[in-house]
Amino acid sequence: MIPVHGNIQGRVAVVTGGSGVLCSEMCRELARHGVKVAILNRTVEKGEVVAEEIRSNGGKAIAIAANVLDRSSLENAREVILSQFGRLDILINGAGGNHPDAITAMETYGEAVEGKSFFDLEGDGFSQVFASNFTGTFLTSQVFGEMLLEQETPVIINISSMSAYSPMTKVPAYSAAKSAINNFTMWMATHFAETGLRVNAIAPGFFLTKQNRNLLMTEDGSLTERSNKIMTHTPMRRFGKPEDLLGTLLWLVDESYSGFVTGITVPVDGGFMAYSGV
Template sequence: MKLQDRVAIVTGAGGGLGRQHALMLAGHGAKIIVNDLNKDDAQRVAEEVRAKGGEAIGVAASVTEEEQVAAMIDRVMTAYGRIDILVNNAGILRDKSFAKMDLADFRLVVDVHLMGAVICTKAVWEIMRQQAYGRLVMTTSSSGLYGNFGQANYAAAKMALVGLMQTLAIEGEKYDIRVNCLAPTAATQMTDGVLSPEALEKLSPELVSPGLLALVNEAAPTRAILCAGAGHFARANVTLTKGAYVGGGAEAGEQVIAAWNKISDRTDEFAPAYGFEQLKRELASAGFEPPKK
């Protein structure tokens, strides 16, 4: 029971992947707050958790509404006095090619995925700092990491969550707040009509949720991007190549073009611990002593 007595909020948990996350976390001992926009769906999953011997509260709230999120957090703190885990899972799709995409749909998708995660995370951040413990998971996507046709809005929001994770993991480190990303591939309402029935059979949400356990237990990593689907797990990284020094001057642009293969060479690439490391490498290449941090 790796999560015995831990208190976990799962957003968008009224069905699909969120429901499976809630059931899995409860199966490992966590007390679950099942959040969903739809009250009946939230209550149904909470009842399902309780029927399996777990403890759960269903809470209807929109992750984009600060007052509703604050009320949910107050209810959790009144019931349990702490919040250990937040899984930002709530999301929507509004797929179209960028040429045909309405800007209102772009804003809506960014609002739910990105700002919904920001609002919920902000609501629990000080609680986790005060208790010196927290496990946060952002739900990113291969669409954000690598792109997918017709998903410019979704991809932009999902990659933004990676940047949010990177910085919050740094800021939360001394408080034992560990922040990670899960990039799932699963058959849910959001994939209906996108994949073939044969493929959907292989992409059960229950084959993704075991990866979540690795990201929220006491020994969890931090700043990991875990890709999960069909029982397969892999890690993605944002890397920096060794690059090449070109300098300035009138011919610098031409020199960048000429050095493109060297700049792009992935030999000895690495994942920087901080964005500051790019600056340090650039100054060192230019012959300056890089600042220490």
């Protein structure tokens, strides 16, 4: 178990998409270190499950319904957080994901596979996936940014992906959005550097989540063809586990460890990015 970072005790974190497999683990870990956590989801019930688990273990957490593409709902969430916790130190932009309307059926054009080709993708579906991953990060950072600047050591953590560096087949909107996240992380880090606000990102490799399980696992629990390709290109030969992200998260949010670190995206990928394939 990671030693408790006493330096961040009493701080307040907002985590968008906080009920997801990866971000819920981040919420629980931050709470273990004494951070008060506000969990934002479109569906408050999902966030409340995580919040209640944190409270039952002695931590402090609230769940708030918010849509990262709706500024007014984010502003309402901000008021609730101010009334409940009075401050904000850490923002984790974890909301995002993918959608079938923005996914091609085939990896390369001309494959004998039934389903949507690149030319069948609809603009609305593509735009929605791009927006949920990138525009939502932009809007959330805007709405909560001024609260962050009131503190001495504020931090924003964006969630990127291996697909930002080497775009995965089938998911052009998701890949483009995550690449934009990396660029935006550097832009914000530069823009706010003199204020003390540090902005970094974490790029998970391949982790099993509810959203991708059907792509990566068959009904009998064996690996799909896509998963076998992933394993071939992951030197550590396994999927990531949510707890694999926590050390990097704590390093980045605690200025006593990373006070001179801003504008970077940290791969947590089992060596995926380092491996050329030969």
